[in-house]
Amino acid sequence: MRASVKSRPFCSASTPAPPPTGAVQSERGSERQRRAQRVVLEGAEFIFRARVGRVLSERERVRICVRSLASAKVSKKELNSNHDGGDETSEKEQQEAIEHIDEVQNEIDRLNEQASEEILKVEQKYNKLRQPFFQKRSELIAKIPNFWVTTFVNHPQVSALLGEEDEEALHYLTRVEVTEFEDIKSGYRIDFYFDENMYFENKVLSKEIHLNESGDPTSKSTEIKWKPGKDLTSRSSQTQSKAGKKRQHEEPESFFTWFTDHADSGADELGEVIKDDIWPNPLQYYLVPDMEDEEGEGEDEEEDEEGLDDIDEEGEDDGEEEEDDDGEDDEGEDD
Numbered sequence: 001m002r003a004s005v006k007s008r009p010f011c012s013a014s015t016p017a018p019p020p021t022g023a024v025q026s027e028r029g030s031e032r033q034r035r036a037q038r039v040v041l042e043g044a045e046f047i048f049r050a051r052v053g054r055v056l057s058e059r060e061r062v063r064i065c066v067r068s069l070a071s072a073k074v075s076k077k078e079l080n081s082n083h084d085g086g087d088e089t090s091e092k093e094q095q096e097a098i099e100h101i102d103e104v105q106n107e108i109d110r111l112n113e114q115a116s117e118e119i120l121k122v123e124q125k126y127n128k129l130r131q132p133f134f135q136k137r138s139e140l141i142a143k144i145p146n147f148w149v150t151t152f153v154n155h156p157q158v159s160a161l162l163g164e165e166d167e168e169a170l171h172y173l174t175r176v177e178v179t180e181f182e183d184i185k186s187g188y189r190i191d192f193y194f195d196e197n198m199y200f201e202n203k204v205l206s207k208e209i210h211l212n213e214s215g216d217p218t219s220k221s222t223e224i225k226w227k228p229g230k231d232l233t234s235r236s237s238q239t240q241s242k243a244g245k246k247r248q249h250e251e252p253e254s255f256f257t258w259f260t261d262h263a264d265s266g267a268d269e270l271g272e273v274i275k276d277d278i279w280p281n282p283l284q285y286y287l288v289p290d291m292e293d294e295e296g297e298g299e300d301e302e303e304d305e306e307g308l309d310d311i312d313e314e315g316e317d318d319g320e321e322e323e324d325d326d327g328e329d330d331e332g333e334d335d
Helices: 021-052 058-080 087-141 147-154 164-170 232-250 255-259 269-278 288-334
Strands: 173-180 187-194 204-211 217-221
Touching: 087 173, 147 164, 147 173, 164 232, 164 255, 173 269, 187 269, 204 255, 232 255
Parallel strands: none
Antiparallel strands: 173 187, 187 204, 204 217
């Protein structure tokens, strides 16, 4: 009878034990996670700077890191769910894919920058071509009295900023010009030309909006030389302070306060409206009353036609009554 042999362990006591597999994978995973976060953060900061023109704030950087961590945790869970020997290979392939995506994205961003430069060149070219036509249009507008004040009053956003005295002052406005700076993206200037008037000494009032390299706007404007007792900006503030909160909502600040307001150039809605909406085609706002008159004339014509129909119907009714009366008279004679 053969003696039973006890099984021996695969590794003898003299063989050094390998380091725990979990610790090695954890260290490698942490390093890959940090490297992935750097790639994501650098890519996000590059894109943000190219599109917005400034660096990421600390809060935005933290937000991107948190999103990256969340994504990494999900990826880690998916990797840990696989227990075969292909885990490390799969993770390496994903990391390489991320790096390649980042390289491709850099190429896309480079093309976007190139496209922006090409579009800017085209805009500069056609901006120069438009100038003779703007000049000719200004000469023709000068032949129409009160063209610009009518245009501003008819514009819904600008009219909300006009008080009665503002309208009176704008009756002396003869010409408006919008000039974009040569590189276009750095800002623009709006010039208002006035005839001699009872409000201020200036012949021209101008306001410029400048954008620096970081994209932050600044503005400067002409100082208005008001005639004694005619400062519409101070009168507006006094009226609002006396009238109280309710009156303050009803009475807008003077239109001319825009020339002295440099607190928030980035929210210069009036300048943007004049540059982008009114200046390209002011005629459409000047003609608004004529369109309303045409509608009114159409309604009057309809009313006139209805009146004529009523008269015709009344005439027909009178004719029938006369015929009835004649018939009764004939019957009486026969009797």
